[in-house]
Amino acid sequence: MVTTLLGHVAVNPRGTALVDARGVTTWSVLNDRCNRWIWVLRGLGIGPGDRVAVMAGNRRESWEVFLACLHTGVVVVPVSWELDVEGVAHILRHSGARVLVVEFATVDIAMLAVTHVDTVEAVLDLDAPIDQARSAEHALAQVPAVEPDGQVAGGPMFYTSGTTGAAKGVLSAGLGGAGQPVESLAATAAAVCGGVGFPPDGTAMIVGPSYHSGQFVLATFPLLFGQTLVIHRAPDPAAVLREIDRRQVTNLLLLPKDFIDLLALPDRVRDGFSGRSLRVVLHGGAPCPPDVKRRMIEWFGPVVTEYYGATEGGLFALASSAEWARVPGTVGRVLPFLECRVVDAAGQEVETGQEGVLYFRNRSGAAFSYHGDPDRTAAAHLEPGLFTVGDVGHLDADGFLFVSGREAHLLTVEGQRVHPNRVEQVLSAHAAVADVAAFAGPHPSGPGDCIHLAVIPVADQSGATNADTVVDDLLVFAAERLPAAAVPRRIHVVDTIPRSSAGKILRHELRTTLAERPYTTS
Structure with a gap:
């Protein structure tokens, strides 16, 4: 069995682990398929430290591959399905991916991209196979579902959106790292989920694309935590509301643009929504217009929580609905496991209330690096462990953090x-x-x-x-x-x-x- 799923399988083998467009996947079935994926990857010569790229939409099989990589020491590289051929080729080449997993919606662009790189040794198609790709389902059928030995933690490598330059590969030790004991996955998932208030027996939902770090983490970690994961392939505001009530969703991550789309729904659709199951509705990734957030809190209740974070360092701060109402404009207090410094252009710490570049340090010593780019990694650090993602802001006298924006913007x-x-x-x-x-x-x-x-x-x-x-x-x-x-x-x-x-x-x-x-x- 996949180690972190052992407890869930033992307690509730027929319980619902995943829900996607195809229906329900139980904990037992999920565990068996993850085991098979590990054997398939090992059969392709993939081991700890290798890269496996996944260019597939939000669907059950994507999380099967994610979990398999996370349990076999492999670095999983989610690839945006919105990229062109050149963009996909850049990520495959830069990451050194040896295996690429694709689906019907991405296979054409992916196969063209593969012709421009020399690292990819195998392409597995989740749907109908084509000449150059192998059928993933056929490969899974050829291997056993028995528990693989020698399981070790892997980790994700995300490519930033590139709004401030070329897309960068980010390896964050705070989100798990290849080579760590596999038990660290469960510990990290429990810490993240507990820290943001997700209930252990709850149900998570993913609406946004899994190739974004926030969406990946706040869907995958709840699954490792024992929550059911409801997977939306594409955002549909009315469908999101229906599924929250139908599946009794307790926690999900939405973007400000999702808030705007939800608020634009007809009154009859909004009035038919209960939302009583919701415990935490996280939002982040971009600034939210104050009036939009105010209206969402009035509608959903005080479950709306803002997070501030980045691919490089994970979560930095959280602001509850009450804190945001009391301290308008704040993104919350910096989380206890982080140190935050606000510095001027000379690298000197500024006084409370003054604006400067925001630097963070994980007190655990966890660090990040830009893959294959030591100069960029060094430029992001003021000193070992103390890094910035380029944001400007300030701290007030009560420790509330305010972010003005990206310095480059x-x-x-x-x-x-x-x-x-x-x-x-x-x-x-x-x-x-x-x-x-x-x-x-x-x-x-x-x-x-x-x-x-x-x-x-x-x-x-x-x-x-x-x-x-x-x-x-x-x-x-x-x-x-x-x-x-x-x-x-x-x-x-x-x-x-x-x-x-x-x-x-x-x-x-x-x-x-x-x-x-x-x-x-x-």
């Missing part, structure tokens, strides 16, 4: 530093704004850049919007609440705001598509 306008996140937070509070994004664009009457704004107005009952009125109101609203340099000089009324699958605003796309077009207003 700060704009210099008229000699002043402007945080796009701050502009968005202020203007999203306007009643006529459904969604908003700030970005840099050419100044209309001089050299350099100024703040441009993309805004989606709230529509009336007929679906119409009054763009001119919204723009005029926003200009006055902004001038009353923001420093002069942060007031938008150009406002573009749009239908959509581009975001990554992690919910992060793609500001470079906004500049490319909007900055040179005719303006809605000046």
Whole structure:
């Protein structure tokens, strides 16, 4: 048996471990299939320290492979199914993946990418096999379901979205590492789940893509913790509500864009939702407009908890609904197992309340590295163990953390530093704004850049919007609440705001598509 599943199989072999589009998978069946996956990988010569890439959507088999890798010392590399051929090839080449697992929706791009790398030795297709790939189900049928010996912990390697440069492979010791005792997986899962308040006998749900670290961790660790995992292949707001009630989901992770989509549902759909089973609804990955969060708390209740973290270091801080209401704008207090320092450009710690670059240290000594890039790893560290992901913020006198934004995203306008996140937070509070994004664009009457704004107005009952009125109101609203340099000089009324699958605003796309077009207003 897979070691961390032993207790769950022994206590409740016919209990529900996974639920996906195909139906229910019991703990016993999950354990047997994970065992077979380990034997398949070993038969391909895969051992501790090797890399296995998984480019498949949210489905049962993805977690079977994840668990098999985590129990055989293998580094599992989730690959985004939104990448083009070049992007997939980069990850396969950079990670050194020897095996690639694909599915019907990714096989075409994946096989083209494989032709550009020389590390991949085998491709396993979860669905119908093609000429160059082996059928995963056929391979599983050829091996026993008996417990593999010599189990040892593996770990994930995530590739960042690349919004601040080329995608980077991140190995985090805090999320498990190849070569550790396999029992460490259960201990880490229990610590993470207990730390965020997940009940041991609860049910988790994943809505976002599993190739993001937060989604992966907050779905996989609850499974190791003994929770049932409900897997959504693609976000469907109405279906999410139905499944929460139907499956009695206790905890899940949502992005701010998920909140916006849920709030946009018709009243009849929202009114039919109970949500009584919910205990923790985590959100993070991108700043959430205050009014959106306020409305979600009013609807879901005080179960909405904000997290601040990063692929490099895991969770940094948590803010309950009550804390957020009491201390507006905070992402919470830094977690007890972390040290946080706020430093200036010279690397000196600043006084409480002053803004600077945020650095963190895991008190356990766990560290991270950028795979194959010692220079980038060194640049992220102020001293051994003390690292930054490039965010700027401050701590108040009560220890609450505030994050202004990514240092690389700060704009210099008229000699002043402007945080796009701050502009968005202020203007999203306007009643006529459904969604908003700030970005840099050419100044209309001089050299350099100024703040441009993309805004989606709230529509009336007929679906119409009054763009001119919204723009005029926003200009006055902004001038009353923001420093002069942060007031938008150009406002573009749009239908959509581009975001990554992690919910992060793609500001470079906004500049490319909007900055040179005719303006809605000046």
